[in-house]
Amino acid sequence: MKVTNLNGTSDNVCRCGSWLNHWKNFSKQSLPDHCSVTNCNKKPEVGAHVQKDNSYDKNWYIIPICQDCNAKTYSSLEISDYIALVSANKSETCDKV
Numbered sequence: 001m002k003v004t005n006l007n008g009t010s011d012n013v014c015r016c017g018s019w020l021n022h023w024k025n026f027s028k029q030s031l032p033d034h035c036s037v038t039n040c041n042k043k044p045e046v047g048a049h050v051q052k053d054n055s056y057d058k059n060w061y062i063i064p065i066c067q068d069c070n071a072k073t074y075s076s077l078e079i080s081d082y083i084a085l086v087s088a089n090k091s092e093t094c095d096k097v
């Protein structure tokens, strides 16, 4: 699946403490050994905000990736199809009552 890495969201932290924790809390998956980006073997260090490419779905999602991939802002990334995309919408996740 192709996604676009968004940025400028580091000040927008949720009650999970970090977006990587947010992914862990809601993905129902354990943290993968490697970055979600295909052919990247680094450890996932951050929860990145992404949007799906070529989709009517313009929601923002969180995926676990490494710092290097996260630095590639507004570029298209090919990610593993096995990685859960967790909604970045707090009212649907950690702020849900």
Ligand SMILES: [Zn+2]
Pocket: 014, 015, 016, 017, 021, 022, 093, 094
């Ligand atoms: Zn959260």
Ligand SMILES: [Zn+2]
Pocket: 035, 036, 037, 040, 041, 042, 065, 066, 067, 068, 069, 070
């Ligand atoms: Zn990476």
